[in-house]
Amino acid sequence: MDATEWDTRYRLAREARAGEAGRLWSAVPAQIVQDTVSPFTPGRALDLAAGDGRNAIWLAGHGWTVTAVDFSAEAIGQAGAHSAEAGVAVDWQVGDATTWDPAGEGFDLITVVYLHLPEPGLRSVLARAAGWLSPGGHLVVLGHDRANLDTGAPGPTNPDILYTPELLRSSIDPASLGACRVVRCETVRRDLATDPEGPRDGAGATFALDTLLVVDA
Ligand SMILES: C[S@@+](CC[C@H](N)C(=O)[O-])C[C@H]1O[C@@H](n2cnc3c(N)ncnc32)[C@H](O)[C@@H]1O
Numbered sequence: 097m098d099a100t101e102w103d104t105r106y107r108l109a110r111e112a113r114a115g116e117a118g119r120l121w122s123a124v125p126a127q128i129v130q131d132t133v134s135p136f137t138p139g140r141a142l143d144l145a146a147g148d149g150r151n152a153i154w155l156a157g158h159g160w161t162v163t164a165v166d167f168s169a170e171a172i173g174q175a176g177a178h179s180a181e182a183g184v185a186v187d188w189q190v191g192d193a194t195t196w197d198p199a200g201e202g203f204d205l206i207t208v209v210y211l212h213l214p215e216p217g218l219r220s221v222l223a224r225a226a227g228w229l230s231p232g233g234h235l236v237v238l239g240h241d242r243a244n245l246d247t248g249a250p251g252p253t254n255p256d257i258l259y260t261p262e263l264l265r266s267s268i269d270p271a272s273l274g275a276c277r278v279v280r281c282e283t284v285r286r287d288l289a290t291d292p293e294g295p296r297d298g299a300g301a302t303f304a305l306d307t308l309l310v311v312d313a
Pocket residue numbers: 099102121144145146147148149150151165166167168171191192193194208209210211212
């Protein structure tokens with residue numbers, strides 16, 4: 097989907113007042129994102145493909161100074177409204193994750209959550225993001241695993257844009273990693289009974305399968 101198609105999707109969700117207060121996604125991050133990020137000491141964070149803002153707003157509410165980027169101007173507009181309602185400040189930017197550049201800034205945390213691109217684009221985004229980590233920083237990537245197709249849980253159905261641990265691990269080029277290391281790279285089970293997105297995931301499935309990558313600098 098291009099930016100115009102995402103704009104339409106977010107606008108229709110707002111107009112239909114679907115989900116929580118017109119949101120396309122849940123108001124808080126997936127539990128695995130919360131659990132993974134909570135032990136980290138807050139600093140400067142970047143949320144790439146931020147959507148309508150749940151991850152960035154949650155991070156800002158937990159002490160992080162957050163820049164958030166999405167190529168959907170509609171999503172970023174909604175995210176700005178949500179952060180104002182939540183009383184937190186986020187630097188919202190409309191930008192394409194495949195070309196956006198932080199202009200020399202480093203980050204203590206970079207999150208990339210459910211960004212599904214054809215393989216060359218995803219590889220490029222992750223390799224570039226890993227290069228923006230400050231010493232001691234963390235890159236957290238979560239997306240639908242290809243094995244999710246067999247669970248009956250909702251999510252993209254095109255296997256070419258789904259994740260596998262092998263794909264994510266090989267996207268992080270060891271030659272350019274320097275002192276970075278992959279600390280987690282695995283398929284994780286998301287319990288739909290307890291996950292924030294779960295009640296809306298429905299469709300009879302009890303769990304979904306995601307891929308999680310964590311890189312430490
Ligand atoms: C499934 S949503 C996830 C949003 C958010 N990360 C979350 O977890 O709620 C995918 C998001 O990726 C954005 N996106 C897709 N391709 C992009 C690109 N090339 N650059 C920036 N954003 C992109 C879409 O606009 C959409 O908001």
